[in-house]
Amino acid sequence: MSNKTSLVAVLGAIAIPVASAYFVVQLWGSASTSSADMGSPTMSAEAVKARIQPVGVSKASEPVAPGARTGEQVYTAICATCHATGAAGAPKVGDNAGWAARISKGWAALMTSATKGLNAMPARGGAPDLTDDEVGRAVAYMANKSGGSFAEPKVAGAAADAVAKVDPATKGKEIYGQMCAACHATGAAGAPKMGDKAAWAPRIGKGMDALVASGIKGLNAMPPKGGYSGSDAEFAAAVEYMTAASK
Ligand code: HEC
Numbered sequence: 001m002s003n004k005t006s007l008v009a010v011l012g013a014i015a016i017p018v019a020s021a022y023f024v025v026q027l028w029g030s031a032s033t034s035s036a037d038m039g040s041p042t043m044s045a046e047a048v049k050a051r052i053q054p055v056g057v058s059k060a061s062e063p064v065a066p067g068a069r070t071g072e073q074v075y076t077a078i079c080a081t082c083h084a085t086g087a088a089g090a091p092k093v094g095d096n097a098g099w100a101a102r103i104s105k106g107w108a109a110l111m112t113s114a115t116k117g118l119n120a121m122p123a124r125g126g127a128p129d130l131t132d133d134e135v136g137r138a139v140a141y142m143a144n145k146s147g148g149s150f151a152e153p154k155v156a157g158a159a160a161d162a163v164a165k166v167d168p169a170t171k172g173k174e175i176y177g178q179m180c181a182a183c184h185a186t187g188a189a190g191a192p193k194m195g196d197k198a199a200w201a202p203r204i205g206k207g208m209d210a211l212v213a214s215g216i217k218g219l220n221a222m223p224p225k226g227g228y229s230g231s232d233a234e235f236a237a238a239v240e241y242m243t244a245a246s247k
């Protein structure tokens, strides 16, 4: 055996057990931690999605619920093609002189042009999925930057979402148990009992909005919001829970 061969043999004798011990530790470690890794923040759907996002995607281009786009979002996505540049003879945003005669036609006339189209201006700017309110917001956005002063139709989405998030079957039930049952489970103080269809029918007949509104204000022995101090949306969820069981 030459010196060189014996050196290789000695190194091998040391390296192989060390290497296998390393792999055993690696395997063991990954097996015992793999489930924890999947739950870690870096593996969450959002985090993964964020990492695989193409470079250059901005917040502004995130999908917005249809119907809930602001005037600026609609303008940027659709109307700017012509109205930022004057393409096809479109009045440019910021060109007050170009807009003055149009603005003086009034809101209704502008809305008719924008939704139905006018010469080279396509109906809804060529985006048929825009709601009337979205078109209106874009019209107000553009006109107001060009000498006009129109009220931009409100985005109802935010408020509607907040109401929808309060679930009558869970949060409504919880509030009922804490606040409303004291009177509405027993009929105390003359309260219509939960589940008493005859007592609830004329009240439900007023419509949910009216019912919630009168509950918020209070009615005779019914204190405002039944004494509940949370949001109107939460109170509405409790009303919904109670009436659903009384129809
Ligand atoms: C393809 C180009 C194009 C796009 C896209 C476009 N417009 Fe126009 N728009 C025009 C042109 C051209 C006119 C001028 C029409 C005329 O007076 O003959 C015009 C005029 C208007 C007017 C004035 C109408 C009037 O009665 O004087 C409004 C309001 C308007 N556009 C709103 C919008 C809105 C809102 C959008 C986006 C949703 C939009 N436009 C997208 C081309 C466009």
Ligand code: HEC
Residues within 6 Å of the ligand: 175, 176, 179, 180, 181, 182, 183, 184, 188, 189, 190, 191, 192, 203, 210, 211, 212, 214, 215, 219, 220, 221, 222, 223, 225, 226, 227, 228, 235, 238, 239, 242
């Ligand atoms: C102190 C007793 C009391 C409590 C607590 C109470 N209510 Fe009432 N509630 C009443 C009485 C009494 C009426 C009947 C009022 C009337 O018609 O004169 C009533 C009526 C109502 C009505 C019908 C209003 C209408 O226009 O007919 C609703 C809705 C209602 N309560 C919801 C609630 C909810 C939700 C809660 C809990 C967050 C609650 N109440 C807690 C006593 C109470």
